[in-house]
Amino acid sequence: MYTHHKQIVTAGKPIEQATKAIIMLHGRGASASGIIALKDHLELNDYAIFAPQATEHSWYPYSFMAPVSNNQPALDSALGIIGDLVADIMGKGISQENIYFLGFSQGACLTLEYITRNAGRYGGAIAFTGGLIGEKLNMANYTGDFNQTPVLITTGDPDPHVPVSRVNESVGIIKGMNANVTLEIYNLRPHTITAPELAMANEILSR
Template sequence: MFDVKKVPNGGIWIPSTKKDSKWVLVALHGSGGSSENYRGLEAIFNLPQLNYLFLNGPIREYANFRWYGDSAESRQRALEYLAVVFDQLMSAGFPASKIFLMGFSQGAALVFEFGLRYAHLFAGYIAISGRIEDLPALLHQKRAHIAEKGRWLVTHGSKDYHLSVIVMRDQVEKLKNAGLHIDYREYPKIHEFDHRKELPEICQWISHLAPNR
């Protein structure tokens, strides 16, 4: 069990229905969203081995949250915020090797930005409809063992006019050239989740890496 009340801006913790399971899916919302955006995902995925941690970003805007603003300093504070949360999660008995990090939009950017810089290798990284803010800096600062051993699922909408799919294609190609193992998939969607095909395929990808045994 993880005490989500210890997280500065809170979130939602949904325990696994499988006793003592250490698998965790940590989900990061987009800009102007909240942990509530992911409520119900556990029913869609129906993976009994997973615990779920839906986080709120560090910047509060009335009932909603953001992860960072326009500056590099703001992005750095978001990385520090996540480092505290993941250190707490691992201290609670959930090893990095059983954690999946998933994010949408601004949250997806942090899957890359945080995931490649954090010292510990996660079970998998899932970036949905995102964009890396400063790819050259990230490629320079990435941890070699994360780039070499990490497993990444990156999805985007071919009709996404909020964050261009052309930019994401280019960034994925550069990440692959840097040694990342990326499974890249596009869907005929705008800047949103595709419940018909995308989410079931994400679920399948997770279940392959986190078998229910």
């Protein structure tokens, strides 16, 4: 089993000049540079952009619906990388409410898991096809108050990797922690990111 090393690809404004920061999390088999390429479709003019690279191009080895123990130590390592990156960004003077998150697929699952374990007021979070992680969700992991952080969650129905039932369960938990959640389920949409989803993401990013 593997853990992750801190390999961060950056783009956008230098953090010293940026007013906002975004952490972008790639999917299984993909790369940090691949997810950063989405910036060409997103309104990120004032952002410092950070994309961690997963070891072996995967944040955890098995399905996000597997028992959490099966995905250790990779999962805790991945969450730790994000936590360290958030601390680094805040150490450079960008407040938590100006930090945004975006992930696709495995990266969307990791995005939701991180923010829900560390709920607070963020700039926003965008989860393109994802849900909270675990065979059964451990509510003891999820604490805090999102204070109306905007959260966009999108998925296809059906999706080959992410059951809509888990997406709905995740939305219920996150809403219950005082997030302002937008959920969009697309009938028969393939496992990808579509133009309407990017447009909804830009509504959050351009606020």
